Amino acid sequence: MLQPMLRPLLKLPRPLLLIAAKKMFGMSPADTRISPVFDSLKNLPPTLIQVSRDEMLYSDAERYVGKARAAGTDITLQSWANMPHVFQIFDDLLPEAHHAFDEAADFLKAQGF
Structure with a gap:
């Protein structure tokens, strides 16, 4: 957009x-x-990043994930095609948004929440 x-x-x-x-x-x-990518990304808790591969911030998400991994952070990047920025807000309209919430719930459960 x-x-x-x-x-x-x-x-x-x-x-x-x-x-x-x-x-x-x-x-x-x-x-x-x-831009937190310029800060130290050491000692972060396990982190989940969800992003659309078609949005202009996708490369920023990849860069952040790469820097966090290099700093030793346990980080997961999940991406979806053909979704708008913050597609998760369309949970009632987009099956992908609902799936993203399910993935986030699974991630939190895996972390003991």
């Missing part, structure tokens, strides 16, 4: 984007309050 609007911005050089973001928002995009 956002890709058509943001695609031209993403073609700009990364340093220029970082400077503009810092000027607009008063903080660096690398600030851990904005």
Whole structure:
């Protein structure tokens, strides 16, 4: 949904984007309050990430999972095709959303909850 609007911005050089973001928002995009991928991911509890393979944040989810695994975190990435961002909110409409909730419940049970 956002890709058509943001695609031209993403073609700009990364340093220029970082400077503009810092000027607009008063903080660096690398600030851990904005993007936890820049923080230490050691000593996290077992973590479940669910994402649509078709959303623009998919690569961010993959990057986060890779960094967390490298830090020794037990992390699971689950992905679904052709789903919108936060597809789980459509639990009554999308069978995939219902399945995602079932997967999250199974994950929590496996962790002793």
